[in-house]
Amino acid sequence: MNNANAGKTAYLLLNERQQGIVDTIETNGSVRVSQLSKEYHVSEETIRRDLEKLEMDGFVNRIHGGAVRKVSHEGMEIPVIKRQETNIQEKEMIAKKAASYVEDGDIIAIDASTTGLQMTKYLKGKMLTVITNSIPVTLGLIQEEDIQVILIGGYAKGHSMSLVGNFAERVIQDYHVDKFFFSCMGVDFRRGVSEAHEAQALVKKQIFNISEKLYLLADHSKFGQKSLVRLCGLKEVDYLVTDKKVSIDKIRELNKLGVKVFVAEE
Template sequence: MIKDKRINKIEEYIKEHKSVSLDELMEVFKVSKNTIRRDVQELVERDEFKKVYGGVAVKDEDQTAKLEPFQDRQVRHQKEKKIIAKAAAQFINDGDIIFIDSGTTTIELIEYLKGKNVTVLTNNLDFILRALPFENLSVISTGGLLERKTNSFGSIKYIDFLNAYNIKKAFMASTGVSLTNGVTNASPLESELKTAVVNRSIESYLLIDHNKFDKYGLMTYCTLDNIDYLITDQMPSQTYKEYIEANDIKLVLAEDV
């Protein structure tokens, strides 16, 4: 295949898959790594693509995720959110001290905790309200300023609060995840809490559906390699799979549960 035609095909392939690894491109187009690197560099210089860990991705400013009201987000991808929460719940055992983040996926965990005896720290107002009938759930609120768009509490005094508790497992939400921007959030009020929770917890679980990949919010609250378990509903691209494997992140596909 002549060079110009090959580069055009590579361009189409990247646009279709959003992000791909160099190894995947080598396999698909049957060329050497040096050739792929030169072709990718040429595409990057056109300013439509960007280099990411082990590969290349579409450079798209529209991938920025905005802060949307909780009710608007809750009605989207409901099936995916439920099966992701179900997959995450299998890691929660009686006696655990856990953190449940604000979010329209993490709120679904309540359905799978009704029969478990756990202590839950949370800034998730909806979780607190829905947990009221279940005496087996000991719920501790982070408190702070109510962020109405996310139905969650925000504050600048999280560090001292969290240091009082030995959080075993944190179940985190995200506006979007990318290899360049990490695990992100659209609400500045929540980002400090999220960072502190990930740093404080023994294990961190990130619950995201496939639509969150290659998107990013206003603030990064941790890098992807800070996450111990990534729970999603579809297999991510080869670029993400290679990153996940290289950083010893455990990938859990909800569809397999």
């Protein structure tokens, strides 16, 4: 059994509360024992036992009073197979909505997100140039006769099935992009748009510099979240494609910042 399958199996063997704790840590980067105790209505001792098990299983690193995402020296990404299972219905709707704004002749860029990957199903039949650092996005479009795919070279990241690094960043500088479709780990009205993984963030920032329009793809679970690396301020985003679970108050606040919001419906 390879590492990805082993990790998925270990996750499925956790109870519902423990899975929830893992998801929270993957999204936020860290948790506090006191916070989880209140959220799950169990004692702090129960939460400590949960965190002890999660550390033994390789999901987290415990710290005083809580736990943080388990990282290697470069930072560990959430495996793409795991990310595909999170809020899949919302991601599917957002991807379909985002693809509707792609026109024949466009030069677009798509990041290595699972929502970006979902977009590929709705781009087939169009005449496009697609720039990406995502191996799955490339495989999803490479057979399309009218779509030219440019896969940005670099170091291969197994968890996200993407290419990153200085070489990828240098190559990007030579291109022009009409529309960049990208996702993130957090959308916060003060911090802006953030990403958990520095290598991915650096590639996205380079694509920002060559793009005419920025399309942020973010489901409701990303709102109010902050992650490690700040990608950009919300005022820099031209369009946000999200789902109907985002409150009207948040949409109004985004409109005030100059962000046009598209809500994906079923």
